[in-house]
Amino acid sequence: MFDQYCYYWDYNEFYKMIKQIGYFVEIVKGSLITARHFWVNLSLHILNLFHIKTKRKGAVTIQYPEVRQPLAYRHRSMHRLMKHTDGKPRCVACMLCATACPSECIYVEAAEDPDLEIQKYPSKFIIDLTRCCFCGFCVEACPEDAIRMDTDEIELARYDKEELVFDLDKLLG
Ligand code: SF4
Ligand code: SF4
Secondary structure (H helix, E strand, O other): OHHHHOOOOOHHHHHHHHHHHHHHHHHHHHHHHHHHHHHHHHHHHHHHHOOOOOOOOOOOOOOOOOOOOOOOOOOOOOOEEOEOOOOOEOOOOOOHHHHHOOOOOEEEEEEEOOOOOOOEEEEEEEEEOOOOOOOOHHHHHOOOOOEEOOOOOOOOOOOOHHHHEEOHHHHHO
């Protein structure tokens, strides 16, 4: 008889309900943000259409990869090693780039060059791009301007990690 009037509070159900309300609130918040961006951008585009100057222009969608934005002048893309006019690498295997690299992704092995002007050249030069953070320290550290990051190559996704380990031949292009 007493059980009939006794109220059992189910905590699990209660937490589930709170969670569901939380999800719903987040969905509404997200939708409101999207709607705000949509209307603000649409308004900016309409104003610009009528040559009314606004502080900022409306956002546009770039149809990447069919359409590409030009890269900034000081961008850092994939590395390359520079060559002398005779085709020899400009690198003198001083290891400064490898020392400066915070990710320890450069490996240089030096060999002696019979040319006294050059003295040393890299018999091995490997950059493991899977570890590279594109900080550009290697370029800054190089006293010979032998390494640059101006290839415009920024699409570095590969199916195989090994393909992102670049050796001397690949870096010299
Ligand atoms: S860009 Fe930075 S992390 Fe990448 S190889 Fe150069 S120094 Fe190392
Ligand atoms: S790339 Fe430049 S810093 Fe690196 S080993 Fe060659 S000469 Fe030295």
